[in-house]
Amino acid sequence: MNSPQLLLQKVSSPQDLKKLNKKELNLLAEEIRELIVSTVASNGGHLSSNLGAVELSIALHRVFNSPQDKIVWDVGHQCYAHKLLTGRLPLFHTLRKQNGLAGFPKTGESPHDAFNTGHASTSISAALGLLAADRLLGNKNNSIAVIGDGALTGGLAYEALSHAGHLGLPLIVILNDNKMSISPNVGGLSKYLSRLSMKEKYQTFRRHFDELAKKIPFIGRGFFNLVQRLKRAVKAVFYIDNFFVDLGFEYVGPIAGHNIQSMINVLEDVKKLNRPVVIHIITRKGKGYGYAEDDPGSYHGVGSFSVDGGLDETDLQVIKNGKTFTAAFSDIITEAGKKNNRVVAVSAAMKTGTGLSFFAKTFPRRFYDVGIAEEHAITFAAGLAAQGLKPVAAIYSTFIQRAVDQILHDAALQKLPVVIALDRAGFVGADGETHQGLFDIALFRSTPNLTMLCPASADEMKLMFDWAINKEQPGPVIIRYPKSYCPPENPAFSAPLETGRGVFVKKSNARVCLFFTGSLYTQALEAADILSGQGINIDLYNLRFISPIDEEYLTGVINEYKLAVFIEEGIKNGGFGEYTSALALKRQCKASILILAADKSIFEEGKALGTREELLAENGLDGKGIAKTIQCII
Ligand SMILES: Cc1ncc(C[n+]2csc(CCOP(=O)(O)OP(=O)(O)O)c2C)c(N)n1
Incomplete structure (x- = not known):
């Protein structure tokens, strides 16, 4: 580790990348990967997702001309290689440090960051807007959205796909499919993508089968017919309709997302198409760093760790058992679940982050991960509440911004008793301004029929949670708490709540x-x-x-x-x-x-x-x- 990045030092802009040969591009990928691992090990950051997007970043910058061509990174937590390829190597050691390089794309940081991201599922809308504007202004630039299979579970992505198919502009959507959100991806779409990627297996199988068949010296007529029938049967099983094609996109894939040359070839071809296209690439989250490949979820977002030893047991313990407000919530909801079988938990792809893993394990039938779909999470919870259940949706403050109307229109106006455990309410370090939990008070204080509570300690949180679950007045309850450790108790925190x-x-x-x-x-x-x-x-x-x-x-x-x-x-x-x-x-x-x-x-x-x-x-x-x-x- 910590090699001197000889090739990377020669790349001060994407133009320099175009001078490297095939072998050098592969070596460059290795250098980038090593530097990402060592920098994240010291500064913390998003490891697994960045390691999965190294080859893709190289292929994109080799084929397209950023910043004229616009690349929009969904969520933006996979943009480290892109930053390194666009002149930010000298500042990379300041990644995520106060006043240093941001961990997400920032238009203010570089012209190569076409659009700021942080929250999921925005890339297709943004890239389409950039493209539509370019065409209106008479420009012929390309516009590319890079979106993960997790971010594709968010409703905004579908609104954008539908509109893009209708407009017919040559938008390029790269679907980076690693079967993972932060945890394994969920939902019908995830199953659908798995079926699509079976096509790759079918195609490989067919190639091998044809080659094998050709080598058999005296193929009798009967055997040949059998082969044809078998091929048709296999095709019927593996070849399926394509959702993206139905929406008006060309579909290319699945493609091996760690093979730089394959991706360059496809991107060169796609550049000539004058239609919207989805390129489906298959990658491995955590690629190239054994610990992250084995446990991509734990290495999704990390603090500092040892490159050789990985996250140690105590780091993992702190994440799982620390006495943070999140950990206190985890104990409280599990306890409540034991006492009352109407308590159900809802997560929007943040089971571990919000402390719901233990509840999910203890009560699998009463836990719902809805994907990166905060709007749906709230309205779904409102539906559960309308049937007399006690739904608790645990969501970060920054992401609840997605669901303002669902809280107002679906829960509060209908006076439905949805409890919202609002984690990371307040200042949130390192991830930047997109992840701050500072707006929930201003957004929800005036919502009718809604109660908003702020516990000061673990005991007070329990008091408030029990009150929220059992309260007689109708309407939703938000319990907001910070990303921090619980302070020592004070007798005042156990005094009964008075509305x-x-x-x-x-x-x-x-x-x-x-x-x-x-x-x-x-x-x-x-x-x-x-x-x-x-x-x-x-x-x-x-x-x-x-x-x-x-x-x-x-x-x-x-x-x-x-x-x-x-x-x-x-x-x-x-x-x-x-x-x-x-x-x-x-x-x-x-x-x-x-x-x-x-x-x-x-x-x-x-x-x-x-x-x-x-x-x-x-x-x-x-x-x-x-x-x-x-x-x-x-
Ligand atoms: C609206 C919103 N909700 C939740 C998150 C938290 N989050 C960050 S990355 C991520 C998973 C993204 O998965 P995917 O798009 O497949 O990318 P990968 O990390 O697998 O490369 C989630 C849930 C977010 N950024 N935005």
């Missing part, structure tokens, strides 16, 4: 009170400690509810103070603090209101963001930052 009201964690006769949403408990406590060291006493109030709010009660609490400081791990615009300052104005509260929340500047794209802790500090939401602001204001 719309929070609970004091520290109460004295202070003039200042810090009102916090659950995920910021540790930071609130730290701020109080710092201030107390400076002789400033502050009270702490755990809001618990984001919605609904007992306005009378909250106004009363605010009025006990001279300064009410609201801190939330969410975007300031439209957040809880803004709501309370409007409330305080309406009710003529005497207290001054100060709001500390996430700043919009985090979404100035282009560079990798830091860890959750770094982002909290940058936004003045760590203990020190909160204390400093309060100190300045009083």
